[in-house]
Amino acid sequence: xxxxxxxxxxxxxxxxxxxxxxxxxxxxxxxxxxxxxxxxxxxxxx
Amino acid sequence: xxxxxxxxxxxxxxxxxxxxxxxxxxxxxxxxxxxxxxxxxxxxxxxxxxxxxxxxxxxxxxxxxxxxxxxxxxxxxxxxxxxxxxxxxxxxxxxxxxxxxxxxxxxxxxxxxxxxxxxxxxxxxxxxxxxxxxxxxxxxxxxxxxxxxxxxxxxxxxxxxxxxxxxxxxxxxxxxxxxxxxxxxxxxxxxxxxxxxxxxxxxxxxxxxxxxxxxxxxxxxxxxxxxxxxxxxxxxxxxxxxxxxxxxxxxxxxxxxxxxxxxxxxxxxxxxxxxxxxxxxxxxxxxxxxxxxxxxxxxxxxxxxxxxxxxxxxxxxxxxxxxxxxxxxxxxxxxxxxxxxxxxxxxxxxxxxxxxxxxxxxxxxxxxxxxxxxxxxxxxxxxxxxxxxxxxxxxxxxxxxxxxxxxxxxxxxxxxxxxxxxxxxxxxxxxxxxxxxxxxxxxxxxxxxxxxxxxxxxxxxxxx
Numbered sequence: 001x002x003x004x005x006x007x008x009x010x011x012x013x014x015x016x017x018x019x020x021x022x023x024x025x026x027x028x029x030x031x032x033x034x035x036x037x038x039x040x041x042x043x044x045x046x
Numbered sequence: 047x048x049x050x051x052x053x054x055x056x057x058x059x060x061x062x063x064x065x066x067x068x069x070x071x072x073x074x075x076x077x078x079x080x081x082x083x084x085x086x087x088x089x090x091x092x093x094x095x096x097x098x099x100x101x102x103x104x105x106x107x108x109x110x111x112x113x114x115x116x117x118x119x120x121x122x123x124x125x126x127x128x129x130x131x132x133x134x135x136x137x138x139x140x141x142x143x144x145x146x147x148x149x150x151x152x153x154x155x156x157x158x159x160x161x162x163x164x165x166x167x168x169x170x171x172x173x174x175x176x177x178x179x180x181x182x183x184x185x186x187x188x189x190x191x192x193x194x195x196x197x198x199x200x201x202x203x204x205x206x207x208x209x210x211x212x213x214x215x216x217x218x219x220x221x222x223x224x225x226x227x228x229x230x231x232x233x234x235x236x237x238x239x240x241x242x243x244x245x246x247x248x249x250x251x252x253x254x255x256x257x258x259x260x261x262x263x264x265x266x267x268x269x270x271x272x273x274x275x276x277x278x279x280x281x282x283x284x285x286x287x288x289x290x291x292x293x294x295x296x297x298x299x300x301x302x303x304x305x306x307x308x309x310x311x312x313x314x315x316x317x318x319x320x321x322x323x324x325x326x327x328x329x330x331x332x333x334x335x336x337x338x339x340x341x342x343x344x345x346x347x348x349x350x351x352x353x354x355x356x357x358x359x360x361x362x363x364x365x366x367x368x369x370x371x372x373x374x375x376x377x378x379x380x381x382x383x384x385x386x387x388x389x390x391x392x393x394x395x396x397x398x399x400x401x402x403x404x405x406x407x408x409x410x411x412x413x414x415x416x417x418x419x420x421x422x423x424x425x426x427x428x429x430x431x432x433x434x435x436x437x438x439x440x441x442x443x444x445x446x447x448x449x450x451x452x453x454x455x456x457x458x459x460x461x462x463x464x465x466x467x468x469x470x471x472x473x474x475x476x477x478x479x480x481x482x483x484x485x486x487x488x489x490x491x492x493x494x495x496x497x498x499x500x501x502x503x504x505x506x507x508x509x510x
Contacts, residue, residue: 031214
């Protein structure tokens with residue numbers, strides 16, 4: 001029982017970690033993609 | 047409530063995963079990094095009354111420029127004045143205060159825009175927002191250094207990378223929101239600021255409540271603190287903020303940060319105009335905006351990469367790279383302009399701006415090495431006045447030299463050459479300032495509390 005409780009805590013921890021990183025990386029990745037799209041204009045004229 | 051926010055309440059339980067802390071720090075910095083994208087509101091704010099075009103009584107760009115200047119000045123002031131408080135109260139309380147200040151700044155600013163009262167915008171974004179910026183900037187630093195004593199540069203670099211990345215999010219998000227709210231009678235800026243205020247408040251509060259500090263004496267599994275020798279810059283002692291500013295090392299590092307930032311910030315503000323004037327007829331406004339975007343990406347990436355590299359090669363060597371390579375690149379820029387190579391010109395500036403970002407991101411770890419980890423947020427806060435000084439000095443330098451050149455008959459395409467050589471000169475001074483940084487003299491050390499005896503968390507209960 002104690003072992004399974006510990007297992008649950010570990011798997012909760014992994015989900016928490018994944019969610020925390022996704023919460024910051026999703027908006028950041030969107031910003032990077034939008035900026036890269038803008039930067040394409042420079043490559044086009046260069 | 048105050049107890050709930052206090053440092054004692056957020057001491058991590060055994061087994062806490064330290065990798066949960068960087069996303070919290072990023073949440074804070076991604077929000078306050080919006081400051082770099084403030085210029086997207088400039089033109090719409092100049093036609094608040096006329097909506098489709100400026101009319102009599104509308105704000106001028108010169109008046110609007112003060113919003114950003116005020117915010118940067120109050121960033122420096124709040125970081126310097128409240129750095130010690132932020133460190134002693136812990137990251138949750140200072141993170142919550144930063145979130146409230148930053149969110150409130152937008153809401154008060156939105157009211158000012160709605161009522162067309164510029165003083166309210168200054169008070170909101172400039173003063174409240176500036177306080178939020180300063181507090182938010184320093185909040186995660188000591189916590190990250192405490193959790194990652196083995197990777198100080200990487201951890202603080204990751205957070206400060208968020209400050210660079212914040213603009214990448216804020217710029218398209220603001221564009222989207224302004225388009226959504228724009229109507230025949232409104233530019234949509236006030237509504238956009240209301241939405242941003244609440245979004246940033248929620249996101250920053252989420253980060254603030256996620257912070258934990260390590261228990262006293264905690265260290266990463268298997269990590270052995272480096273042995274201190276008399277010549278190494280990495281100390282295991284601590285220097286109080288009051289003593290730190292009495293050391294020559296503090297002022298040398300102040301110069302290091304100030305010149306590194308001056309060189310970068312002047313160029314960042316002028317990047318769009320500069321590339322269009324140097325390559326007249328080949329680069330239009332849209333391509334220039336692409337160039338600015340590219341610089342923002344390198345500004346962000348440089349923060350993480352250079353700061354991480356500093357864990358391997360040392361902070362002093364990293365800054366040596368910034369100054370030596372930066373000097374060479376600035377000296378090379380006029381040649382790339384004359385050669386007509388846009389790619390080479392852009393590549394030089396991308397590298398320069400990556401080092402500008404790297405300078406910001408590496409300085410907290412440099413301070414922790416030289417002055418110890420116990421008061422690093424407070425010392426960092428005081429050092430950030432160098433940023434405020436550079437924020438005023440850099441753009442003024444670039445603008446005046448350019449204007450002086452044009453007034454003396456130099457073609458616009460070559461008007462930036464002297465500026466580049468001046469920037470290279472500033473970096474040479476920075477090189478020697480960095481070279482002169484030596485370990486802090488023993489008399490400045492706080493002898494009663496060596497770091498090894500207490501752990502790196504700065505826990506007040508243990509300090510007492």
